[in-house]
Amino acid sequence: MAAPQGWRQAVTTLLELKSLDKRFGGLYVTRAVSFALHAGDRMALIGPNGAGKTTLVNQISGVLAADTGEIWLRGNDVTRMSQAQRVRAGLARTFQITTLAPHFAVQRQIELALFEREGLTGGMWRSVDAYPSLQEEAQEILSRFGLRAHAAVATEDLAYGDQRLIEMALALALRPKVLLLDEPMAGVPKGDGKHLLAALDALPRDLAVLIIEHDMDLVFRFANRIVVLAEGAVLADGSPEQIRCDPKVRAAYLGN
Numbered sequence: 001m002a003a004p005q006g007w008r009q010a011v012t013t014l015l016e017l018k019s020l021d022k023r024f025g026g027l028y029v030t031r032a033v034s035f036a037l038h039a040g041d042r043m044a045l046i047g048p049n050g051a052g053k054t055t056l057v058n059q060i061s062g063v064l065a066a067d068t069g070e071i072w073l074r075g076n077d078v079t080r081m082s083q084a085q086r087v088r089a090g091l092a093r094t095f096q097i098t099t100l101a102p103h104f105a106v107q108r109q110i111e112l113a114l115f116e117r118e119g120l121t122g123g124m125w126r127s128v129d130a131y132p133s134l135q136e137e138a139q140e141i142l143s144r145f146g147l148r149a150h151a152a153v154a155t156e157d158l159a160y161g162d163q164r165l166i167e168m169a170l171a172l173a174l175r176p177k178v179l180l181l182d183e184p185m186a187g188v189p190k191g192d193g194k195h196l197l198a199a200l201d202a203l204p205r206d207l208a209v210l211i212i213e214h215d216m217d218l219v220f221r222f223a224n225r226i227v228v229l230a231e232g233a234v235l236a237d238g239s240p241e242q243i244r245c246d247p248k249v250r251a252a253y254l255g256n
């Protein structure tokens with residue numbers, strides 16, 4: 001639905017980082033990182049290996065506590081909240097299939113995420129048939145990701161690229177407002193990435209997405225905003241065009 005001409009749509013800030021620091025021993029791995037993510041943003045977080053990208057995502061999702069600084073999610077200070085509380089507040093990152101139950105069938109895996117979302121985890125395997133709407137939703141998600149034919153296959157038996165797809169499907173099953181993707185294409189053979197790219201393109205429009213990705217073609221195709229991290233600090237934050245032309249970025253990372 002297009003807004004009328006001259007009408008500026010209100011910007012909804014979903015995630016705000018305020019001067020986040022993380023030290024391991026004496027080493028600052030993130031330092032004074034501040035930026036905001038708005039509804040509909042497609043932000044790529046880029047930077048050399050060891051820049052602190054994964055550490056930053058771990059702080060945002062609550063895997064790691066920030067030493068100093070604040071994390072605000074949809075107007076609430078979540079800096080001290082647990083991972084589960086942040087998920088309930090609308091933040092999701094991709095699960096690692098390997099940390100879940102890889103022997104479960106694909107459909108069960110999705111149902112498990114839906115049950116968790118609905119707080120139905122107690123005695124769920126006995127009662128899964130009592131929730132046909134969740135079974136339907138799981139099937140709908142599988143169709144959306146082109147995985148319907150694999151519904152009964154154990155996730156560990158899927159091709160690597162399809163496992164990454166499942167990880168994204170599981171995160172989306174939580175109906176997040178903010179989605180964090182840490183190198184979703186890593187290790188996926190070139191030819192197997194097309195479903196994943198299609199899934200990225202089909203993400204709900206209002207969702208705010210932060211993606212860590214090394215493939216610059218993908219970054220510049222997907223992102224409407226890029227943050228460059230170098231030695232734990234924000235080196236640049238701007239539109240793809242601004243980042244492409246930034247001499248600091250070229251020197252530190254993009255090369256020529």
Ligand SMILES: Nc1ncnc2c1ncn2[C@@H]1O[C@H](COP(=O)(O)OP(=O)(O)O)[C@@H](O)[C@H]1O
Nearest residue numbers: 024025029047048049050051052053054055056
């Ligand atoms: N748990 C940890 N303990 C000590 N150092 C760590 C730990 N996790 C990451 N680091 C260090 O922090 C730096 C940033 O790592 P990371 O966030 O994984 O970078 P990136 O994802 O940008 O490649 C690296 O130098 C890494 O060795």
Ligand SMILES: [Mg+2]
Nearest residue numbers: 053054055182
């Ligand atoms: Mg990393």
